[in-house]
Amino acid sequence: MTELTIKQLVVARGGIPVVRGIDLTVRSGEISVVLGSNGAGKTTSLEGISGIIPAKGAILLDGEDISGQAAGIRARRGLRHVEQGRTVFPEMTTEENLKVALAPGASLDEAYGLFPELVQRRDIKSAMLSGGEQQMLVIARALVGRPKVILIDEMSSGLAPVIVSRLMEAVRKLADGGMAVLLVEQFANLALGVGNRAYVLRRGAVVYNGGCEALLKDPARLHHLYLGDVADSVAMHA
Amino acid sequence: MNSLLTSAVAGLSAGGAYAILGVCAIFTYRLVAVVNFTGAAIGATGTFVMVALYESGVPLALAVPVGIVAGALAALAVGLVMATWFSGAAASTKAAVTAALLVGIIAVGLRLTGGQHPHNFPDLIPGSAFRLAGVEVTWAAVVTIAISVLFTFITEQFLARTQTGLELRALSQRPMAAELIGIRVKLLALSVWAVMGAVTAFALMVIAPQRAPDFMSLSLLVVPALAAALIGAFASFRAALAGGMAIGIIEGLASGLDTFSQYRGAIPFLVILAVLMWSQRGARFDEAR
Numbered sequence: 001m002t003e004l005t006i007k008q009l010v011v012a013r014g015g016i017p018v019v020r021g022i023d024l025t026v027r028s029g030e031i032s033v034v035l036g037s038n039g040a041g042k043t044t045s046l047e048g049i050s051g052i053i054p055a056k057g058a059i060l061l062d063g064e065d066i067s068g069q070a071a072g073i074r075a076r077r078g079l080r081h082v083e084q085g086r087t088v089f090p091e092m093t094t095e096e097n098l099k100v101a102l103a104p105g106a107s108l109d110e111a112y113g114l115f116p117e118l119v120q121r122r123d124i125k126s127a128m129l130s131g132g133e134q135q136m137l138v139i140a141r142a143l144v145g146r147p148k149v150i151l152i153d154e155m156s157s158g159l160a161p162v163i164v165s166r167l168m169e170a171v172r173k174l175a176d177g178g179m180a181v182l183l184v185e186q187f188a189n190l191a192l193g194v195g196n197r198a199y200v201l202r203r204g205a206v207v208y209n210g211g212c213e214a215l216l217k218d219p220a221r222l223h224h225l226y227l228g229d230v231a232d233s234v235a236m237h238a
Numbered sequence: 239m240n241s242l243l244t245s246a247v248a249g250l251s252a253g254g255a256y257a258i259l260g261v262c263a264i265f266t267y268r269l270v271a272v273v274n275f276t277g278a279a280i281g282a283t284g285t286f287v288m289v290a291l292y293e294s295g296v297p298l299a300l301a302v303p304v305g306i307v308a309g310a311l312a313a314l315a316v317g318l319v320m321a322t323w324f325s326g327a328a329a330s331t332k333a334a335v336t337a338a339l340l341v342g343i344i345a346v347g348l349r350l351t352g353g354q355h356p357h358n359f360p361d362l363i364p365g366s367a368f369r370l371a372g373v374e375v376t377w378a379a380v381v382t383i384a385i386s387v388l389f390t391f392i393t394e395q396f397l398a399r400t401q402t403g404l405e406l407r408a409l410s411q412r413p414m415a416a417e418l419i420g421i422r423v424k425l426l427a428l429s430v431w432a433v434m435g436a437v438t439a440f441a442l443m444v445i446a447p448q449r450a451p452d453f454m455s456l457s458l459l460v461v462p463a464l465a466a467a468l469i470g471a472f473a474s475f476r477a478a479l480a481g482g483m484a485i486g487i488i489e490g491l492a493s494g495l496d497t498f499s500q501y502r503g504a505i506p507f508l509v510i511l512a513v514l515m516w517s518q519r520g521a522r523f524d525e526a527r
Contacts, residue, residue: 050418075420087415089408100404101419145419 002028002062002148002180004049004079009057011041011048018044020204021057024182025197026149031171031181033195033212035188037226041204042184043084046151049182050074050081061149078148084157086134088141090127094118097126097137103146111140114170132163139170149180156187168194188226192216200225245494246487247373251445252462253486254382256506258441259459260466260478261390262434267472269410269430273333275460276316277438279343282456284309284439285446286347289357298360305443306436312343313435314428321427325413340457347453359447382444386482389437390475406430462486462506468513485509 004026011019019041026032034042048055051071059067059074066074075081089097098111112119115136121129126137135155142150152171156164164187172194175181185191192198192212200208200215200222208215208225215222259277266274288305292298316339324332351357363381366374397403408416409426417423442456449455462485469481485506492502 052414052418070417071414072417072420072423075418080420081418083415083418087412089411089415091411092404092407096404096407099401100408100416100421141419 002078003060004149004180004182005058005060006045006049007058007060009045009048009055009059011044011053011055013044013053018204019048019055019201022199022201022204022206023209024199024206026180026182028148028178028180029175030196031175031183031194032197032199033191034182034184034199034201035191035222035226036201039203040201042201043153044204045201046081046153046182046184050079050151052081075145075147078146079151080142080145080147080149081151082138082142082153082155084154086131086138088126088129088134088137090125092126093123094126094129094133094137095122097141098144101141101145103144106144106146108144111144114143114173115140132159132166135159135163135167136170139167139174143174147179149182150174151182151184153184154186155183156185156190164190188222189216202226202228242491242494243370244373245490245492247370247375247379247490248493249486249488249490250483251376251379251382251448251486252489253483254379254384254386255441255445255459255482256462256466256486257386257479257482258382258389259438259463260470260482261386261393261475262438263460263463263467264470264472264475264478265393266430266434267467269406270317270320270427271329271332271410271413272320272336273329273464273472274316274434275333275336275340275464276313276343277434277463278442278459279340279347279457280309280312280316280435281438281442281459282347282453283312283343284435285442285456286351286357286453288439288443289359289446290351292360293358298362302362302440302443306439309439310432310436313431313438317428317431320431321424325423325427340460344454344457347457351453354452357451359451361447362444378444378448382441383483385437385441385444386479390479394475402426461510462489465506465509465513468510471517481509 006024008021009019010017010021022045024032036042047053049059051074058065061077061079066077098108117133118136118140121133126134129137155167168190171181171183183191183195192215195212198208198210198212198215199206262277263274266272284305287308288301291301291304320332324335363377365377367377367380368375397407405421406426408421409423413423446456465485466478466482470478489502489505492498492505
């Protein structure tokens, strides 16, 4: 049973705090969804957790604080970050992209089982794949590293809804297989549909921490959580 | 005609060294994304360590490996600077840093090696290997060419067929993504630098007796090295190999012609100019239209 616990995470960009002391928890078999409008601090939070940028606060992986470790060490300890922007290795084939991340004992079949679409594209340079296939590839690449926790950032960006649904289904499978997933997403409804716990960020702080289902059933509340005072102001003037 | 052939063959040894240096330049550019101006200076460091040991009575069989290790260590030092402080910097910044380091290494190297003070460079591989159309081809030329071909072949195969090669290619394409899948980015980058330093040091040891034996002259072999790398568009090891050989042969030919012999040092510059102009031909053509 893996648990990633984030306590009082503070992350700054250019000296300005973007994430202001947030607490998050992700457990094996669960998807924790992080929502929020542009600039809320979602991507910055993930980058702080995975070690791309320095962060203050505690990052506990199975109880051990890994906040002082470099990104590569965190990755080798089981924390995999799927960045936004579909970061395939463009000059390498689909299969090479997977092989380079293969953990001892892991098999490429795990990746192809999750995304059979990639089988026929195994010898194609990943730069030539479609956006959806590239997103599948980076998720599959994280999977074959046998991580304990996977952080996924904005995987739906620029993709057709049918592809996004396919990806959400695959992420749900990862969690059902025992992985802990922290999913940052713009498309709230799709993410809440597959998630277990939701966190809504506004201006770098958590303004909601609770079940996904409750939020999915109450769009007005979600709207208010996203926009805060602006929503109140709009409602007053309506 | 025979004198021209003699001159061309005389350029083979230098051509082999240029080819090795050019392939090493692409090696560092492709794998750690650095246009490295310090390559030849690092090789010169190893070469002068070997010479210093040799001059103080250490047997060549020991001085050469120690010199190679010194080249690797010098490269590691440069690599450490680049990997620690400039791993995320733009390519132009990295190139500027290595140019600055080149100036620093030359200054220190000249001071430690006595400036223009003549040194006794041993012929590591003496003698004539065979005659080509009546012209003697030295073992030094044969060995440098063989090393350059072998290094190119091994590098290509290593990158294509091994797990570490895959990791190096991933590192070269997206360093952050490579780190996020657990690749030991810094260790790999430093290994690339060390291999480059060792190979460069040995190449310069072989050709040093045929060159002006001072630290600066050897360090400035970076110019033909980068010209060779440019011919390979900083991507193709084989084109750089051929380019380095061609530059060496043209230099050799020029040294056999009275009119051009004084300007043969400018040949790499002309090659760089020609390659850059050729690479811009599309843009110029579009402007003209």
